[in-house]
Amino acid sequence: MTAFSPAPLPRSLTLLLAVTCALAVASVYFAQPLLESMATSLGVATGKVGLVVGATQAGYAVGLLLVVPLGDLFERKRLIVCQLLLSAAALLAVGLAQDWAVLLLAMSLVGLLAVVVQVVVAHAATLATAQEQGRVVGQVTSGVVLGILLARLVAGAFADVAGWRSVYFVAAGLALLMALLLWRKLPSAQPGARSASYRQLLASVVGLYRHDRLLRQRGLLALLTFAAFSVLWSAMVLPLSAPALALSHTQIGLFGLAGIAGAMAASRAGRLADQGHAQRTTGVALLLLLLSWVATAFLEYSLLALVLGVVMLDFAVQAVHVTNQTLLLKGRSEMASRLIGAYMCCYSLGSGVGAVAASWVYARWGWMAVCAVGAGFSALALIYWLYLRWQTGNGQR
Numbered sequence: 001m002t003a004f005s006p007a008p009l010p011r012s013l014t015l016l017l018a019v020t021c022a023l024a025v026a027s028v029y030f031a032q033p034l035l036e037s038m039a040t041s042l043g044v045a046t047g048k049v050g051l052v053v054g055a056t057q058a059g060y061a062v063g064l065l066l067v068v069p070l071g072d073l074f075e076r077k078r079l080i081v082c083q084l085l086l087s088a089a090a091l092l093a094v095g096l097a098q099d100w101a102v103l104l105l106a107m108s109l110v111g112l113l114a115v116v117v118q119v120v121v122a123h124a125a126t127l128a129t130a131q132e133q134g135r136v137v138g139q140v141t142s143g144v145v146l147g148i149l150l151a152r153l154v155a156g157a158f159a160d161v162a163g164w165r166s167v168y169f170v171a172a173g174l175a176l177l178m179a180l181l182l183w184r185k186l187p188s189a190q191p192g193a194r195s196a197s198y199r200q201l202l203a204s205v206v207g208l209y210r211h212d213r214l215l216r217q218r219g220l221l222a223l224l225t226f227a228a229f230s231v232l233w234s235a236m237v238l239p240l241s242a243p244a245l246a247l248s249h250t251q252i253g254l255f256g257l258a259g260i261a262g263a264m265a266a267s268r269a270g271r272l273a274d275q276g277h278a279q280r281t282t283g284v285a286l287l288l289l290l291l292s293w294v295a296t297a298f299l300e301y302s303l304l305a306l307v308l309g310v311v312m313l314d315f316a317v318q319a320v321h322v323t324n325q326t327l328l329l330k331g332r333s334e335m336a337s338r339l340i341g342a343y344m345c346c347y348s349l350g351s352g353v354g355a356v357a358a359s360w361v362y363a364r365w366g367w368m369a370v371c372a373v374g375a376g377f378s379a380l381a382l383i384y385w386l387y388l389r390w391q392t393g394n395g396q397r
Helices: 011-029 032-042 051-066 068-072 076-096 100-113 116-127 133-162 164-185 198-211 213-235 237-241 249-274 278-296 303-329 333-365 367-392
Strands: none
Touching (some): 011 133, 032 051, 032 100, 068 076, 116 133, 116 333, 198 213, 213 278, 213 303, 213 333, 213 367, 237 333, 278 303
């Protein structure tokens, strides 16, 4: 095993890790502006198209539970490179899929392997010196925001030029390139929990749900807010690409630039949580999330109203997401990976449920019904937060 040097991590390597995270998380979101084209290409009914996102998120949830803990048992450099190579194969399978079942299976594998993000972040934190750890982790995870922000736009642009399959062929090639670069450039490091067995690590993750009340509370909020998030982003492409509006993939992808609001929320929400305002931030964000559906409901009449709704929703969801993680990790750095893995499973479950529900509802009752479903998830999250506040009485502000 090659040991790594305690010298400061080169900025070029930090950038390489950030780009790896961006590509990995983008592979989960590429499909959202392409759902209509996928359905048409494979002859699938509109009501079933949300299963593409659902399968991807289901794979991601399984990966968080079964793959991420391997980073505490095996050398992470090898694990990261292997995940990227397998991810390239899964992305290629998506691009080649001619059958609906094969596509869903390949998308679930894409999601399963996208959890390389969590392994990369953990490895970056291990390689960094104590003085630069916060900066390095922040820069590497910024790639996640960038990946979410650009995935829909890039996918839409490629699909307009060369079809939806080209998106996955290019992504497969990039995954292979990243695997080669990381194999050559990434230092190795000893895993941190070699004394524990794989079964013990998995049991400890499952045990968190049973014993950690804060995880259960914040996990349920994540499930509901990301269900609302996925309802919008999974169904939005359907009316936008319909004959009444007939927007191109690129034009639909441009709505992803509203993710800038999410990045702003992430930064500010973290500072507010550090200052003791986590609960207040959560409540305001959940109210904003509910109100966003008022603007979004006017999609068929005003694209400007949709933009406003997207900005409000993305801002609110990211604010809750960052606040959740800040509260969960405070003073518990020794179990950060397991906590984030368990929490992100709730995120994936919510995203999958929202995507499947959105496409099914849209096919039967149209856009206003989709907005009602999204508002319903948002209202449940706000009601649950109010219930928790009532339970705790004079708790944290």
